[in-house]
Amino acid sequence: MKKILLAGVAGCALFIVNSASADVNVLANITKTKDITVTETVTITKTVNLEAVVGSVPGKAAESTGIINQSNYDNLDCGNCAEKNDTISNSIGGGTDGGNHGIVNVNQASGNMNNQGNAVSVAWDFDTSPGPVPVPPVVPPPTPQTVGNSSFANSQAHVDQKNGAYNLTSESTGEFTGIGYAPNTVDAVNLLFRDAVITNSINHNTGIVNVNQAVGNNSNQANNESLAVSLLTSGTQGGGVALSEADLGQLNTGNHNWESDATGVAGDEIFGIHKSATMTGSVSDNIGIVGVNQSAGNMSNQANNVSAAFVVVGGSF
Numbered sequence: 001m002k003k004i005l006l007a008g009v010a011g012c013a014l015f016i017v018n019s020a021s022a023d024v025n026v027l028a029n030i031t032k033t034k035d036i037t038v039t040e041t042v043t044i045t046k047t048v049n050l051e052a053v054v055g056s057v058p059g060k061a062a063e064s065t066g067i068i069n070q071s072n073y074d075n076l077d078c079g080n081c082a083e084k085n086d087t088i089s090n091s092i093g094g095g096t097d098g099g100n101h102g103i104v105n106v107n108q109a110s111g112n113m114n115n116q117g118n119a120v121s122v123a124w125d126f127d128t129s130p131g132p133v134p135v136p137p138v139v140p141p142p143t144p145q146t147v148g149n150s151s152f153a154n155s156q157a158h159v160d161q162k163n164g165a166y167n168l169t170s171e172s173t174g175e176f177t178g179i180g181y182a183p184n185t186v187d188a189v190n191l192l193f194r195d196a197v198i199t200n201s202i203n204h205n206t207g208i209v210n211v212n213q214a215v216g217n218n219s220n221q222a223n224n225e226s227l228a229v230s231l232l233t234s235g236t237q238g239g240g241v242a243l244s245e246a247d248l249g250q251l252n253t254g255n256h257n258w259e260s261d262a263t264g265v266a267g268d269e270i271f272g273i274h275k276s277a278t279m280t281g282s283v284s285d286n287i288g289i290v291g292v293n294q295s296a297g298n299m300s301n302q303a304n305n306v307s308a309a310f311v312v313v314g315g316s317f
Helices: 002-020
Strands: 060-072 084-089 101-109 115-124 151-163 165-169 176-181 193-199 206-214 220-232 240-252 274-280 287-295 301-313
Touching (some): 115 151, 115 206, 193 206, 206 220, 220 240, 220 287, 274 287, 287 301
Parallel strands (some): 060 151, 084 193, 101 206, 193 274, 220 301
Antiparallel strands (some): 060 220, 151 220, 151 301, 240 301
16 A cells, blocks of 8 residues: 555656656747827918008108909900001111100900000109198107108009909899809911011110000000109208009919811811911110010910009209
């Protein structure tokens, strides 16, 4: 009995020793998914507020405003117009021995449905003494200054041109209801040429010179000048304030140009149109403001817009 018991104890001890020293191999498959989302938001806001406070009541003032509004829509170019040639040659100043002085405006259009305009607005106050002191305003100026010892010049020039669009208004209320589109359509074929030419012209002029030339169709061309000049001969006077503003808005949308399109009359041979706009020996040796627009194409908006305000102090102008 004692031998059997000892044998059992020895067997358990051997079992325990073998279990403690066993090797274990572990095989594992690990799948890892990572989603990375980067969100970057950049917001830049710039607000600039400018407020000018003039603490003087001028003794005189010059104010000028020039406005041009032109609309061109719902036009249809003829199917086969004749060849066109606009030419300005040896004109508007011409050679070196002659020229124009003052204000010169020229518009030339051999095309169809073209709007052309020249607007000049000039305000010029004469050289006079400040005169009696005017009645002061209800709100006194922030900086005490002699009333009537300065001048003020303000100039504004605005041009607004639309080609192929117009404003919709209600017939019953007259209120604005949105923007409507009435396109211009050019469908001319078999034209050999369309030339706009300025040669040896617009030279040696003094003052304001405006020239518009359009040989195409459905174009808006405008020249607009607004000038305000205030004169002070005495250097002891209080100077002045000059403000100038120029705005230009042009819209060209919804138009169709089918010149020499292959989808013309079936069986007819379609020829292209050679277009040329040239200036040679021109727009030279001028003094002042010169604005020139030249177009051989279609449905174009062109504008020259100038606004200038001057306060001149001194005996020489």
